[in-house]
Amino acid sequence: MPADAPAAPRPITARDRRRWAQYLVDERAEAQVYRELAARREGEERDILLALAEAEGRHEAHWLEMLGGEPDRLPRPDLRTRVLAVLARRFGSIFVLALAQRAEARSPYDAEPFASATMAADERIHQEVVRGLAARGRRRLSGSFRAAVFGANDGLVSNMALVMGIGATGVAPSFVLFSGVAGLLAGALSMGAGEFVSVRSQRELLAATEPNNDADHVLPDLDLDANELALVYRTRGMSEADARARARAVVGEARDADRSVPYRRAAEEVEGHDVVGRDWGAALSSFLFFASGAVIPLVPWLFGLSGTAAMVLALVLVGVALLATGAMVGLLSGGPPLRRALRQLAIGYAAAAVTYILGLVFGVSMG
Structure with missing residues (x-):
């Protein structure tokens, strides 16, 4: 048994050994995730990721010693770790770090009697290290990406609410489609212009408050x-x-x-501007992503559907998109992706329900 491992609280069973084997393969897989991420980075971030991989290697050595050497048969790493490995290999993005942050927060070693206190402490610290690395990426994405995500979400919700309300009145499908296209263009232009003014104003405010030479x-x-x-x-x-x-x-x-x-302090100026983002970039992202979100509710009418069938399909398509954007925001913010996704879905469907009911009321009164 390793020197720093706690004394065995009870006789070791076959179930314990199976659990240790699972820990072993998971630690190996996590170390590989960090090495894959390190291969796509340079400088300090690369060194930090390699240090994390080295720490996971120490944990791997602990379970190898507990098992008395390499077992003849090993289980597969858990699904979460395998997904992380694939994403790290193919993308190496901030999303992988955000997922890794959540994974490190769910360490099994706090309740594992055969894990050392050092290992449990390592896992807690790893969460904070990965949180710091993810925070760097979040800061780099916070300008144009913020406009993109929220632009897409606004387009989804606002145009779905619009076409559901118009469609509920019983007007011709061509009128629903025209209203949706008008709502798309009006909303995208408004979002782009608003984002441009907002970011430009923030940058001007920063410029006015920065020290100069x-x-x-x-x-x-x-x-x-x-x-x-x-x-x-x-x-x-x-x-x-x-x-x-x-x-x-x-x-x-x-x-x-x-x-x-x-x-x-020039670093303060650069960092402040990077956090805010670029005005034209934010405006263009906001315009394009609002439009990309707003076109999704129109797909059924673009393909010639009408009536209830078109509205049901629109709800399904928009629901899937809302779940995706909500989960994405959850990942980047370090929160639970499923909870954020369901929250986005509830908000979007609530808005559509309100306008649909209003459309029914006006449709009946006009009839």
């Missing part, structure tokens, strides 16, 4: 012991003592080099 040329002329550059650093959150020390160092460097020394 306009005063660099006067730094050598500042008093070395009492200079207002310390006030600049204090406005950025430094303590008075740290701000004075930093200001003195910068002014001294500027004098020694006989040149200006930029004191702006």
